Amino acid sequence: MAKNWYPIIDYEKCIGCLSCVQFCPHGVYDIGENGKPVVVNPQNCVEFCMGCQKGACDNETITYFRG
Numbered sequence: 001m002a003k004n005w006y007p008i009i010d011y012e013k014c015i016g017c018l019s020c021v022q023f024c025p026h027g028v029y030d031i032g033e034n035g036k037p038v039v040v041n042p043q044n045c046v047e048f049c050m051g052c053q054k055g056a057c058d059n060e061t062i063t064y065f066r067g
């Protein structure tokens, strides 16, 4: 069953600073071929954490899927 809470990156807004990748201690992100973050382990994301959105990304690029 799919995880019901994980980040979604708006690639139109993402500047590829990778703060979110460095911030998340749960290995949710990896760096994609385009140098931008990719959600590779959504199942590791902590429900309602929002740490990467509030603590790392400052341009409203990260939202969350809620199942």
Ligand code: SF4
Pocket: 009, 013, 014, 015, 016, 017, 018, 019, 020, 021, 036, 037, 056, 057, 058, 059, 061, 062
């Ligand atoms: S912190 Fe925000 S702008 Fe920076 S790489 Fe992550 S999603 Fe993109």
Ligand code: SF4
Pocket: 006, 007, 023, 024, 025, 026, 028, 029, 044, 045, 046, 048, 049, 050, 051, 052, 053
């Ligand atoms: S919400 Fe928390 S656990 Fe999920 S990717 Fe962001 S920092 Fe990691």
